[in-house]
Amino acid sequence: MYFTRIAELLLDDGSTVHGCKVTDCTFTGSVGEVRAHLAAHKDTSDPAPPARSQLLGLTTAQLLEKAAAADRITKDRDRWKSRALTAERKLKSIHHALRSAT
Numbered sequence: 001m002y003f004t005r006i007a008e009l010l011l012d013d014g015s016t017v018h019g020c021k022v023t024d025c026t027f028t029g030s031v032g033e034v035r036a037h038l039a040a041h042k043d044t045s046d047p048a049p050p051a052r053s054q055l056l057g058l059t060t061a062q063l064l065e066k067a068a069a070a071d072r073i074t075k076d077r078d079r080w081k082s083r084a085l086t087a088e089r090k091l092k093s094i095h096h097a098l099r100s101a102t
């Protein structure tokens with residue numbers, strides 16, 4: 001895959017030089033040098049392998065289980081959210097009561 005990021009440039013004197021094809025990068029050198037240099041781009045320009053490729057390795061049962069787990073988390077979150085809102089309302093009324101008492 002790294003080879004798709006290495007360009008072979010033909011110079012006027014007939015020699016060839018290899019260059020990095022990453023956008024805005026002007027690095028040139030031998031194939032080995034450019035290949036080694038490409039590691040510098042790895043973190044920024046090389047996107048991590050998509051999660052899809054990992055999902056493809058799962059069985060349908062595992063996928064369903066993951067979907068169910070995601071669903072549970074969403075429901076849990078909603079439940080906690082409503083509990084948090086109730087608590088917040090109670091707290092507000094307590095604050096309000098305290099303010100009117102002073």
Ligand SMILES: [Zn+2]
Nearest residue numbers: 020022025027
């Ligand atoms: Zn480069």
